[in-house]
Amino acid sequence: MLGLMQDWPLLIHRIIDHAAIQHANREVITRSIEGPFHTTTYADIRARSLKVAKRLAKEGVNPGDRIATLAWNTWRHMEVWYGVTGVGAVYHTLNPRLFEDQLAYIANHAEDRLMFLDLTFVGLMEALQDRIPTVRRFIVLTDAAHMPQTSLRGAIAYEDWINEVDGDFAWVRLDENTAAGMCYTSGTTGNPKGVVYSHRSNVLHGMMCMAPDVLGLSSRDTVLPIVPMFHANSWSLAFSGPMSGARMVMPGMKLDGASVYELLEHGKVTITAAVPTVWLMLLQHMEANDLRPTTLERVVIGGSACPRSMIETFESRYGVSVRHAWGMTEMSPIGSSGMVKPDYGELDREALFDLKVKQGAAPFGVEMKITNDAGEDLPWDGKTFGRLKTRGPAVASAYFRNEGGEILDADGYFDTGDVATIDPYGSMQITDRAKDVIKSGGEWISSIDIENLAVGHPDVAEAAVIGVAHPKWDERPLLVIVRKEGRAPDRAEILAWMEGKIAKWWMPDDVVFVDEIPHTATGKIQKMELRGQFANYRLPTA
Amino acid sequence: MLGLMQDWPLLIHRIIDHAAIQHANREVITRSIEGPFHTTTYADIRARSLKVAKRLAKEGVNPGDRIATLAWNTWRHMEVWYGVTGVGAVYHTLNPRLFEDQLAYIANHAEDRLMFLDLTFVGLMEALQDRIPTVRRFIVLTDAAHMPQTSLRGAIAYEDWINEVDGDFAWVRLDENTAAGMCYTSGTTGNPKGVVYSHRSNVLHGMMCMAPDVLGLSSRDTVLPIVPMFHANSWSLAFSGPMSGARMVMPGMKLDGASVYELLEHGKVTITAAVPTVWLMLLQHMEANDLRPTTLERVVIGGSACPRSMIETFESRYGVSVRHAWGMTEMSPIGSSGMVKPDYGELDREALFDLKVKQGAAPFGVEMKITNDAGEDLPWDGKTFGRLKTRGPAVASAYFRNEGGEILDADGYFDTGDVATIDPYGSMQITDRAKDVIKSGGEWISSIDIENLAVGHPDVAEAAVIGVAHPKWDERPLLVIVRKEGRAPDRAEILAWMEGKIAKWWMPDDVVFVDEIPHTATGKIQKMELRGQFANYRLPTA
Numbered sequence A, B: 001m002l003g004l005m006q007d008w009p010l011l012i013h014r015i016i017d018h019a020a021i022q023h024a025n026r027e028v029i030t031r032s033i034e035g036p037f038h039t040t041t042y043a044d045i046r047a048r049s050l051k052v053a054k055r056l057a058k059e060g061v062n063p064g065d066r067i068a069t070l071a072w073n074t075w076r077h078m079e080v081w082y083g084v085t086g087v088g089a090v091y092h093t094l095n096p097r098l099f100e101d102q103l104a105y106i107a108n109h110a111e112d113r114l115m116f117l118d119l120t121f122v123g124l125m126e127a128l129q130d131r132i133p134t135v136r137r138f139i140v141l142t143d144a145a146h147m148p149q150t151s152l153r154g155a156i157a158y159e160d161w162i163n164e165v166d167g168d169f170a171w172v173r174l175d176e177n178t179a180a181g182m183c184y185t186s187g188t189t190g191n192p193k194g195v196v197y198s199h200r201s202n203v204l205h206g207m208m209c210m211a212p213d214v215l216g217l218s219s220r221d222t223v224l225p226i227v228p229m230f231h232a233n234s235w236s237l238a239f240s241g242p243m244s245g246a247r248m249v250m251p252g253m254k255l256d257g258a259s260v261y262e263l264l265e266h267g268k269v270t271i272t273a274a275v276p277t278v279w280l281m282l283l284q285h286m287e288a289n290d291l292r293p294t295t296l297e298r299v300v301i302g303g304s305a306c307p308r309s310m311i312e313t314f315e316s317r318y319g320v321s322v323r324h325a326w327g328m329t330e331m332s333p334i335g336s337s338g339m340v341k342p343d344y345g346e347l348d349r350e351a352l353f354d355l356k357v358k359q360g361a362a363p364f365g366v367e368m369k370i371t372n373d374a375g376e377d378l379p380w381d382g383k384t385f386g387r388l389k390t391r392g393p394a395v396a397s398a399y400f401r402n403e404g405g406e407i408l409d410a411d412g413y414f415d416t417g418d419v420a421t422i423d424p425y426g427s428m429q430i431t432d433r434a435k436d437v438i439k440s441g442g443e444w445i446s447s448i449d450i451e452n453l454a455v456g457h458p459d460v461a462e463a464a465v466i467g468v469a470h471p472k473w474d475e476r477p478l479l480v481i482v483r484k485e486g487r488a489p490d491r492a493e494i495l496a497w498m499e500g501k502i503a504k505w506w507m508p509d510d511v512v513f514v515d516e517i518p519h520t521a522t523g524k525i526q527k528m529e530l531r532g533q534f535a536n537y538r539l540p541t542a
């Protein structure tokens, strides 16, 4: 027996329709790539998305075609997403921080048919266009006045392109499981792999993210998504923003401390989301210039582990509540959120920060487990580490063209490649990437814990821990440190400072100082590279 | 091209699974029907729901079978819902306030196979059981110690019944569109009609309700659902409660002012939901005894129009934020919520209350329109009334056994039978039931507006306005009033007080005082009955 409820498929266009009807005049402010601030509304974004859709149809784009975007967070990028999905095509975000070879590989693998790109990337694509022949045309996200001379195939300014049609178009009616978006993720091995979001997964994930214990977005919020649309769906904000009717501030390309601070204030932002590196720049800028955020209430931090000192600074110095979140491209991306459940009782500041360092609990719509290498469930005791596996309607079941083969276990769980503990109340803490875990005498040592501790030292700017070969223990931790400018802590000082704060057998066997630690295109520490650099390093204990 | 996301159907058991994993020890406290407070947890409710499911399977219940409940809001009622849906059967809530004939009609129409009932209703069902032969067995929601002597067919105490099995059971895997629940609604004409919820609609509706602009439920809330599970799914709370991990307080059968006050305090409730009548009793009790709620933050009021004076009292006197909501059985039930969008700018108290009197805006997942009788769209100007029509994944598409035939218009909208205005920012205000609107000289007069005004008079306990035949104007409004105890306002005083607060031509042509206004089983004013009583009333103006 079936229910007798309406057939209302979870389609992305319904989000922008809702925003345009219920929150028509809510502003979306962007620091445009051309320079000045630009203001539009949800009603206008919808109207222009309909033009995008109509223009795409006229361009000969068919349902299922992949349409690349190489763009910062702007109102135009949002219009493209809604227009592309509204015609049944698939937005495919390219990460401009990738190497040219990777970009070419990805665009070819996806067989992108058109590309929307920001002014910033015209030069890059001029150099690359011959290697990506499937892209028939390049649409530059600007107007005629700012359109550069360019050799890009079929180049046209976005504003000219959409003005070739009116907005009289009906969103294409689709099955909710239709592909809507695509984002490649550089796995641990091999080529990048494509994650393919559906209309359903993006809508459900957006609804999940609106909840108070996740992002808690309301129509009275102003949200600044610093986390890029080209990286894991900007943590749902291009969907959950309009869904909730929150006002939006889009940062464009300038993510330095001064620019972000200006945006927070100019835009009267109440909630924002980004990776720790961005917050580091903001905090340094505010400290150096004796500034405070005046409207900001909440900051969502994820993408890599948020250091305790950062939580402390935001909360204690600036009165901004921190929510640490974890996720990944394969999870749309939110997987957990640092909700403070009542189970923890009354927490003093220190205990609260200890809790907030954890990546948080799975909201409704995400199931988690930790297992050992044999796939057996491990206890949720807050101590035992295991491979973190997840299930849910917005979690990948496979990669595009089945690269990497079967990625789910027998119970349908996806192996995140992270190693984590989960405490009795469900708060998960990432201890490592599975491949970065240090195996010392058969036991696992979490590199992230040691790194977090090390960056808490006042003279340390950045820290990374890798396992280095050891004759007796197999592997032992080596701590690699970038010192803060003008500071010169030495090995003994760092080790003495760490002493007693972690288990004895977790203490690094050595400390080295470097000028720079290598990062991936998405801002994470490149441990593989670092392990290469120190492959022949001889520990003093060895 | 399809997305590559996991197949994770939206099934109700996932809600209680989530709660039992992520919020295992969160309490569910009930004022039990037997008397004392009873405390359990989500983990325990899930464990016992699995027993219910297993026991139902053993009872021979098949997927699709309707299982009646005639019960107050208690933990056992929740267990039954999760158990019933977890085995693929359909919970069918019976409203104990219905007449026996209606109950018999409904149980027979649904062909209920089993019935779970509270101790309160054993007598009622003993009298009725011969008229509802499809019900093979009656399970009394109590334990052996409290089990009465009864002639009910196959009667057994719930605790004995579930203890015949262990909880080793796997939820039945279902299509998410499978029927999950059923609730009959007494339409305007003819017999009650069955609304059939699906797993998908209940899950999506629950997610929608969690959002900050609807109920805004978090794991730090304690929610008291006074609105009954037997009436419109207790406004999602039996789902959105566990979904968000909110602590729950269940009121059992005692809904008088003193009992509700005690619950609020004993349970440390932060948010609660009920119809205005319940709040009237609470407010009177608090006023009479000089009490204040000490933990309550938010109150959700709906089911019938919330008088402005009630909003004012909660907000100004008690510092409790009021959210006025509108919905109906056919909408799962939430259709709108009194979110205060920033479009309204800075509001002083009076302006805020004026806004809060409106039933609010549609959240993501509900689409609205107002039309004239010809089905043409009317403007959202806050003045033009029209028939309110809605669309969404948790809105009915038909009634059980297709009673009432086609209920959607050509665009798939359901006609709610309400008449409303919608303002330019999307806030809807119910002005009447379509059948209660007063047609004066071809123009519509909203009875609800006049009623709201009248109950604002300090001596008025309740007010109803109906149209009475008039030779010149066709119909004119008659105001029917129940005076507050010990007060004796007269006609002239009431009319003088209303003067200038509504349009002149809306002023009632007469006022009559009665001891009681008839109510429906769901607590609404029974206008049809009232019109019957005053069918031959001669207006002084006639």
Ligand SMILES: Nc1ncnc2c1ncn2[C@@H]1O[C@H](COP(=O)(O)O)[C@@H](O)[C@H]1O
Binding pocket: B185, B232, B301, B302, B303, B304, B305, B306, B324, B325, B326, B327, B328, B329, B330, B333, B359, B416, B417, B418, B430, B432, B433, B522
């Ligand atoms: N907040 C409200 N204000 C006015 N009428 C309401 C409100 N909420 C519900 N109703 C009425 O109750 C009807 C639904 O009744 P029911 O299906 O029994 O819940 C709606 O169609 C409205 O007429």
